[in-house]
Amino acid sequence: MTDPLAEVVTLLQPAARFSKHVVGAGRWRIRRSDAGQPFYCAVLEGGCRLALDGHEPIELQAGDFVLVPAAFGVTMSSLEPPAGAVTLDSMPVALGEGLFRIGAPQGPTDLRILAGHCSFGSPDAALLVSLLPQFVHVRGEQRLATLVQFVREESHAQRPAREVVLARLLEVLLIEALRSASGTAASPGLARGLADVRLAAAIRAMHAQPTRAWTVVELAKEAALSRSSFFERFSREVGLAPMAYLLAWRMALAKDLLRRNEGGVAEIAERVGYSSASTFSVAFTRHVGLRPTQYAREQSDAAQAGV
Template sequence: MIDPLSEVIGLLRPRTVLTKAISGAGAWGVRYADFGHPSFAVVIDGACRLTLDGESELRLRAGDFVLLPTTPGFTMTGFEPVAPQPIDPHAAAAAGPGEIRHGRQSGPPDLRILGGYFVFDGEDAGLLASLLPALVHVRGAPRLSALVELLIDEAAQERPGRELVLGRLVEVLLVEALRLSPASDAPAGLLRGLSDARLAQALRRMHAEPARPWTMRQLAREAALSRSAFFDRFNRQVGAPPMEYLLSWRMALAKDLLRRQRLDIAQVAERVGYGSASTFSTAFSRHVGQPPGRYARQAVML
């Protein structure tokens, strides 16, 4: 059976991965503005305080892993009173790899963190935000720590196949973080839908056979629910009505096919469940905001 989670992450395709080592000593504190790209970090030694905008303070210690799907503004400090230094995350990213030292510049650090961020190649990066809460915090996850160390090592080298390896490591990192993220903490979306045994069956069938002319009755039958119960439960857990979710998934697949495989419009239409190129073109234009032919031509130029 198709795994919808793997399919969504497979469509994201990280294309840029930047890693950094961060350390702090003495009285130190930084205030990062909103960044927008997914970022991650694992605490190697020591401890610190992390406060995301609109969230409660979180105390991080050695072995903790943090994933921020959209990296909103946040403050990170040691444990001594200090006015946080403002940092532009875009300027920090442009500075490239290398260690950043906060606070006292000499002597052993009180904190060591390995982290970084990635940028997705696909246009549906919002899919990740729909799967996860604003902050994923996993305590004592050696597999995640090992993955981050592999990312740091690979990013620091210019070995053959570097970009492919980095992309695959990020995909595995995301899958592992999703596995360990409680579905009850996730916003309405695919992760919560898959945690519901009834809805998970319908979701898997939609992802396995996107070209099938699904009806509400058929999908409700897959979930062993009445149509009204299925509709209400799906809408509540996934955050969209079943047929709207199916349309969004078909369009995400269509954009990937047009962008990656250079198929003609009739072939794409058939693969995502449309009986004719004209019907597909109308639906695609309404959903994406431009005809599929123009979308494909623009993708070639990028």
């Protein structure tokens, strides 16, 4: 059976950047600006407050896991607000071996978290991330904290095949987080669409047969919904209209095929559901900003230059 989540995460090519074990005490606040970098955090003990630009602050507790596929402004703070009307951001203190302390420098700690950033190797990361929720908050899934611990341990060890193991662990971590998003505070995206049994049928059909000349009416039939109910429900849960989602997925497939030199433009056009090379070229150029041949040439040049 086609697995849309696995397909998207595999195309993203996740890689570990860094992972930190953080303990906190007293009152503190940390703010980071991460230009679109994927961020994850697992709370092992205690609690803290997390605020993302454009979202209401949320309170995290032990057992919570947060995934943000493209983080920009991130503020984390103690549950008790820092003292004073004007507060200065705290600076984490490195204690060695990937362990950091925030807040009061002495005394018992009241928070323990694992946090990290990964990167997406795909040149199409922005397009693929647009198919995912902007924000996933999962409560009480011990498997996620365990996976984060594995990522942390592997990232700090210098064992053979380290990068391969990390890439696989991150793929599993991202898929586990996204499929755990059913019924949680996930924002609109692929995970929420797949959590809806009716919409999942239509999404899997698009991924299984991207070459088919789908219409909203046909996709609504796959979902066993009326056209209007399907369109409204899909747009609300996935965050894109059905045909916009299909276009984004076709373009992601096309870019992957062009990058890997998997045939000429006419062949790739057919493999992603276009009846002619010219129709495909027009759609690709409008969506990507480059003609397919230009895109393939740029990707080839970048690969040869080791970019």
